[in-house]
Amino acid sequence: GLGLTHRKAENFGEWYSEVVVNAEMIEYYDISGCYILRPWSMAIWEILQEFFDPEIKKMKIKNCYFPLFVSPGVLQKEKDHVEGFAPEVAWVTKSGESELEIPIAIRPTSETVMYPYYSKWIRGHRDLPLKLNQWCNVVRWEFSNPTPFIRSREFLWQEGHTAFATKEEADAEVLDILELYRRIYEEYLAVPVIKGKKSEMEKFAGGLYTTSVEAFVPNTGRGIQGATSHCLGQNFAKMFEINYENEKGEKAMVWQNSWAYSTRTIGVMVMVHGDDKGLVLPPKVASVQVIVIPVPYKDADTQGIFDACSATVNTLSEAGIRADSDFRDNYSPGWKYSHWEMKGVPLRIEIGPKDLANKQVRAVRRDNGAKIDIASDDLVVEIKKLLDNIQQNLFDVAKQKRDECIQVVHSWDEFVKALNQRKMILAPWCDEEEVEADVKARTKGEMGAAKTLCSPFDQPELPEGTKCFASGKPATKWTYWGRSY
Numbered sequence: 001g002l003g004l005t006h007r008k009a010e011n012f013g014e015w016y017s018e019v020v021v022n023a024e025m026i027e028y029y030d031i032s033g034c035y036i037l038r039p040w041s042m043a044i045w046e047i048l049q050e051f052f053d054p055e056i057k058k059m060k061i062k063n064c065y066f067p068l069f070v071s072p073g074v075l076q077k078e079k080d081h082v083e084g085f086a087p088e089v090a091w092v093t094k095s096g097e098s099e100l101e102i103p104i105a106i107r108p109t110s111e112t113v114m115y116p117y118y119s120k121w122i123r124g125h126r127d128l129p130l131k132l133n134q135w136c137n138v139v140r141w142e143f144s145n146p147t148p149f150i151r152s153r154e155f156l157w158q159e160g161h162t163a164f165a166t167k168e169e170a171d172a173e174v175l176d177i178l179e180l181y182r183r184i185y186e187e188y189l190a191v192p193v194i195k196g197k198k199s200e201m202e203k204f205a206g207g208l209y210t211t212s213v214e215a216f217v218p219n220t221g222r223g224i225q226g227a228t229s230h231c232l233g234q235n236f237a238k239m240f241e242i243n244y245e246n247e248k249g250e251k252a253m254v255w256q257n258s259w260a261y262s263t264r265t266i267g268v269m270v271m272v273h274g275d276d277k278g279l280v281l282p283p284k285v286a287s288v289q290v291i292v293i294p295v296p297y298k299d300a301d302t303q304g305i306f307d308a309c310s311a312t313v314n315t316l317s318e319a320g321i322r323a324d325s326d327f328r329d330n331y332s333p334g335w336k337y338s339h340w341e342m343k344g345v346p347l348r349i350e351i352g353p354k355d356l357a358n359k360q361v362r363a364v365r366r367d368n369g370a371k372i373d374i375a376s377d378d379l380v381v382e383i384k385k386l387l388d389n390i391q392q393n394l395f396d397v398a399k400q401k402r403d404e405c406i407q408v409v410h411s412w413d414e415f416v417k418a419l420n421q422r423k424m425i426l427a428p429w430c431d432e433e434e435v436e437a438d439v440k441a442r443t444k445g446e447m448g449a450a451k452t453l454c455s456p457f458d459q460p461e462l463p464e465g466t467k468c469f470a471s472g473k474p475a476t477k478w479t480y481w482g483r484s485y
């Protein structure tokens with residue numbers, strides 16, 4: 001049969017793997033942790049890119065392309081923090097039958113690839129700001145459980161790498177980019193996220209501070225980092241001698257940022273909106289927003305029905321709506337309904353003899369199953385309203401579910417209870433790293449330990465004297481905690 005064999009609420013992992021395959025987004029590949037992105041998911045990546053790329057161009061950020069290969073020397077340059085990541089670095093050691101003199105790393109990220117050239121290109125203050133981005137793949141040979149889109153050994157992303165004369169410029173850009181990431185999630189993927197700052201333990205070790213947008217998957221009770229925007233401070237400038245002669249003729253080091261979102265965004269959307277019929281696509285990222293299906297009746301005017309379907313697709317397409325028809329004669333209408341529901345198409349239009357006679361179409365919503373008869377004269381206006389309503393409804397439902405999973409706690413016992421209830425926990429914290437390490441140690445288990453997700457920029461009131469939930473010391477900030485991907 002066409003349906004899923006696993007229910008989202010019963011076996012999330014199996015449900016997810018089945019949805020991404022049955023919706024024809026992913027094909028499993030013969031190398032573990034690698035996946036084929038089929039057109040149905042590549043189209044989503046392209047729609048997100050068509051939003052983000054013009055936005056960074058407005059910020060005078062230019063696209064470039066650096067080599068995939070990293071020479072070992074520069075990779076070790078970041079030894080302080082790269083050692084943590086070293087096991088994930090993939091290496092080329094041979095070409096054909098012969099061993100390479102020196103093994104070459106495949107980029108897991110491009111700081112060490114790009115920054116020796118930033119050092120060469122940035123000599124005077126007129127060379128600043130230098131703002132580059134690249135759309136590429138990166139490889140991280142991870143061993144923890146691979147999951148399509150969420151955790152794969154190769155993935156697509158954009159990585160922005162910018163250099164400024166002042167910290168103020170860098171700080172401002174970090175937040176401008178973070179807002180774009182929020183828009184990707186909330187305006188396109190209809191996924192609510194929380195903007196915040198990572199703890200010292202969770203931040204990018206090579207940087208000064210990390211900001212992120214954090215999503216949450218209610219079914220697994222796990223937080224997931226949606227995208228990151230780091231201020232690197234002058235750490236890499238020091239390491240790679242990226243300095244310049246400032247306007248006073250003094251030698252000064254640049255202030256840098258780096259920021260990325262990846263194909264992980266697609267996986268988060270699948271997890272949040274998908275249901276037991278399959279994928280549910282927010283209209284903004286649906287490559288097909290409306291699928292038109294003929295419902296011919298044995299002796300009815302079949303040609304008239306097909307003509308009405310084609311006219312409907314044309315009218316919608318001319319209005320800028322991504323519409324298609326399914327005229328295949330080897331599948332029944334019922335089979336087609338299930339097929340396009342599995343693929344998450346936001347709206348289905350059925351046209352049968354009655355609809356033809358009444359000069360109307362029957363629209364069926366993928367998000368809530370509602371059936372709406374629309375007069376053909378009102379088609380474009382009504383379909384546009386429906387698509388906007390579906391987009392908003394998906395966000396509202398996801399936000400309501402996510403908010404139901406947020407639990408404010410003030411004590412350790414409340415924290416443990418909430419954690420076991422698969423909540424996203426908001427707790428007052430003393431912001432001490434060893435306390436975070438202690439919480440990790442005390443919550444270790446086969447479900448994974450609790451960790452900080454972020455300290456939200458939008459801080460609730462913290463009354464004088466509030467104690468840290470874990471240490472009892474004076475709390476300095478509210479922080480989200482939880483298990484995570």
Ligand SMILES: O=C1CCCN[C@@H]1CCCn1cnc2ccccc2c1=O
Pocket residue numbers: 082085086088089108109110111140159160204228230258259260
């Ligand atoms: O997030 C971003 C945004 C885009 C540019 N890079 C930063 C930081 C990447 C951190 N990171 C992540 N995995 C790694 C894996 C192997 C070696 C190095 C690294 C590594 O530096």
